[in-house]
Amino acid sequence: MEGETEAIMEQRTVVNNVMCLLTHQDGAPLGAPMYLPQNIGPQQLQLIVNQLLQNEEKLPYAFYISDEELLVPLETYLQKHKVSVEKALPIVCQPQAVFRIRPVSRCSATISGHGEAVLSVAFSPDGRQLASGSGDTTVRFWDLGTQTPMYTCTGHKNWVLCIGWSPDGKYLVSGSKSGELICWDPQTGKQSGNALTGHKKWITGISWEPVHLNAPCRRFVSSSKDGDARIWDVSLKKCIVLSGHTLAVTCVKWGGDGVIYTGSQDCTIKVWETTQGKLIRELKGHAHWVNSLALSTEYVLRTGGFDHTGKHYSSPEEMKKVALERYNSMRGNAPERLVSGSDDFTMFLWEPFINKHPKTRMTGHQQLVNHVYFSPDGQWIASASFDKSVKIWNGTTGAFVTVFRGHVGPVYQISWSADSRLLLSGSKDSTLKVWDIRTRKLKQDLPGHADEVFSVDWSPDGEKVASGGKDKVLKLWMG
């Protein structure tokens, strides 16, 4: 390593040099600006960055010059774009995932069983279990090894609209159209305790308390059409009501810093404190319903202590510690970012801990934005809209990056692969599509469903993709 960098330095005398400033994604410089030979490419830059940061393990990096990825040697880039060599050239280094997820390409199983449309599918945080909620009022657990049904859980009186896994994988909570919530044990498929009643109308969202805040997961928050959100305690069966919205609450997220965010049809986003349910902040700006919220740390919060290595933890304390480490490394020293998608066709990027005014407004969609999602590394924001497109935005600045067109119907849901290199979208046109972020192109078209795809999920270990839709079957896709 030492020798290689020296070799690069020695070349200075022969080839033309350019003054470069390597920076973090938030703009902080890695070191002083330095002269680099023009014939170096991403590989050599990677070596330099690893050396500068004194990483013990060599990490892969991607390099961006004014939001465009550098794939060729600097020389060719400079000639192509006619960049002035008088000024220091800022190069942004983005750490990449050390693992790679294979893109899904084929349908490995079509499992029928549900008697009505499949409304939600979700993998457990460790990626080993799969559950789905359906219009036939049941929640089903599926065996991923044999790709067969495992448990059928009856108990709801109406359509099961939402399901949510606890970040330690010990519970699954489902919410129905009649407003009750039921907690299930995934090991036995039995209902644990009575149904939690309180909501007067259907459930629109469920979010669990992150595992790094409370070690054995006990609390979760649910939002409902009746305009309330409620914090429930699974073991104490108690609830705290968060009331204040004047219209239906459409989505709810439990943030990593111990606050709850709710988005509502009354055009506001409210931030709540979790012990007593007090309102902390109100974020105003949208002109119409808020449809979807996403946090920059959402993926870490969802997976808790589990990562791509597939470790198991003996005690909740250990898991809490690992989860906290993962959360802190993901968040860095920047505050948590929130993005909201709305019926007014725009999105806002907020930093709720710093400012109650939005950081940026992201315009460009021509129909309502149904789903927004941060990539697992927080670098990108993806938005699914009814204008048949998926758009990618910069996760820190909110600048527009690219648009994925290809769907011929409204895009309902999106899901990221764990390495943030691929994006999956499910649409009304009955197809799933896998998009490549690096090349900004369609990677894989996955037809197969006979009707609209309502829900998609990419398992956190990256092996499988599950999708469910109006044709009543659950499909599993593999690479």
Next chain:
Amino acid sequence: MPQGDYMDRFQRDYGYRLDHFERKRKKAARDVHKHSKTAQKTLGIKGKMIAKKNYAEKAQMKRTLAMHEESTSRRKADDNVQEGAVPAYLLDRENTTRAKILSNTIKQKRKEKAGKWDVPLPKVRPVAEDEMFKVVRTGKRKTKQWKRMVTKATFVGPGFTRKPPKYERFIRPTGLRFTKAHVTHPELKCTFNLEIIGVKKNPNGPMYTSLGVITKGSIIEVNVSELGLVTPAGKVVWGKYAQVTNNPENDGCINAVLLV
């Protein structure tokens, strides 16, 4: 000194009479009959007043009963599991079935073939000239009849200056001038109070368009910058057309539907 508190004082000192509640109950029971007797016997204005009050009470009672009954029946309907499950994010949206959409698109195409305007109000009532204008007599002897006053709502641009009275053929009264319209977005189902930019088309004729006359069915351009609509290129749209759906001269306001 007040003299009338002897009953209160008695009750405070000795408590209620032993038959107090019995008397009260009987009084209430007899009261209905007593009331009915007076209601039947009273004549004239007094009788009418009593009848009106009784009617109002009865209607209110019926309404309350109906309201309670409705709420129970509604819960029953909600309990049934319906066909055609949709996820939570589609529950509040208008769910038109596909067959309907298809037939609608066919109808739409036929309409386009016929060359009709695709607007919310395709037909408007023609307005005759003598309804649109009032003749203003001028001259010392009021013999000249070349001046007209517009009797409908108008939009007058912000930079408009009146001509000298000698040359002003059309008077647009300030009382009927409008600068804002209540515009409904048909997809968002929301109404906004937007500024009018101009009158694009009055179906009764080009002269009315140039005069800025707003009648039912007129196409106006409104300032939609507050709505945050965007073009394919991502730019904010600020002017959009809308069709007037009411008779502004009768209502004192302009209601319109945005054309999207």
